Amino acid sequence: MAVRNESRVTQFILLGLSSAPELEIVFFLIFLIVYLFTITGNVLIMVTIYMNSNLHSPMYFFLSHLSFLDLCFSTVTVPKSLVNFVSQSKTISLNDCIAQLFFFHSFGGAEVITLTLMAYDRYVAICNPLRYTTIMSRRTCLYMLIPSWVGGLFHGFMQALPTFQLSFCGPNEIDHFFCELRPLSLLACTSIFFSETVSMANSGSLALGCFLVLLISYIYIISTILKIHSAEGRRKAFSTCASHLLVVTLFFGPCLYIYMRPLVTFSTDKMVSVFYTILTPLLNPIIYTLRNEEVKKAMTRLRGTKVSFPEKHIN
Structure with missing residues (x-):
């Protein structure tokens, strides 16, 4: 009886986006520029919100938290990719691969939940404006971050667990250009039924739960806005939700395309992954800044203000 040679692989090679050296230099420059702008944009938003007392409200509290998650989410994959673009050795150990997989999905899951919490914040602001400051108190906002982090860590754990x-x-x-469960699972020489089932069940429950909250929130929001008699009032109400809806679409759309389907790979998968791992963390601060006059004015004032640290509070 023939004995199969199954020496365990402990290192992997990340093939990246292209095998052409000249293209890898181009990708290195693009990723580096985007990453630097991502760091700058998200840090600027966090500092602006912290330093400006006019922005110490629940909406901007969640926005600063979203910027922090965007920064972490991008940092999980981009630095390693930059090194691989200019390095002959593109290896990553199995342990590092699993760690990258865990943190990538942890921060991604936390971001999905945070975007959902921001929808609830908009629901309270538009549908219950007189009780807004009472419902969305500082303590409530802090407590609302608990499911974001706990849910994110649980999501990351459930995505990394099957690899063991x-x-x-x-x-x-x-x-791929980073460690992802799908391309990694395709290399396994054992059954991937358990890992695929756990991954899809976990991703599906998170996506469905958040989608239902988002859907219900915006059904109430839109119905409330349509009851406003003033056209200017309706325009202002819609404008407060437009940025959030755009960010949700940019993040959820590619993620649903990648994760909510059977374990198959398409040639477009890596390009779609580039969009939500590299570009979305850059676009979020741009979208919120360009469409928000308060943030733009606060950034303008910040340039001419001496550094001070006001007492932080949320109305």
Whole structure:
């Protein structure tokens, strides 16, 4: 009886976006520029909100938290990708791969939940404006961050857990620019039924739960806005939700395309992954800044203000 050679693979090679050296230099420059702007934009939003007492409200509290998550989410994948673009060795150990997978989905899950909480904040602001400051108190806002982080960590754990029962015996080339469960699972020499089932069940429950909250919130929001008699009042109410809806679409759309389907790969997957891992964390601060006069004015005032640290509070 022939014995199968199943020496365990402990290192993988990330194939990246292209095998052409000249294209890898181009990708390096693009990723570097986008990452630097992502850091600058999100840090600027966090500092602006912290330094300006006029922005110490629940909406901007969640926005600063979203900026922090965007920064972490992008940092999980981009620095390693930058090194790989200019390095001959594109290896990553199995432990580092699982760690990257865990943190990527933890921050991604926390961001999905945070966007959902922001929808609830808009619901209270538009549908219950007189009770807004009472309902969305400082303590409430802080408590609302607990499900964001706990849910994100649980999501990351449930995405990384299945990899521990997989056995890898070659090949060891991951057709991606970072460690993702789908391309990693395709390299396993054992059954991936458990890992695929757990991954889809976890991603599906998170996506469905958040989608239902978003849907219900915006049904009430839109119905309330349509009852406003003034056209100017309706315009202002819609404008407070437009940025959030755009960010939700940019983040949820690609994620649903990647994760809410059976374990198959398409040639477009890596490009879609570039969009929500690299570009979305950059676009979020741009969208909220360009469409928000308060933030733009606060940034303008910040340039001519000496650094001070006011007492932070949320009305």
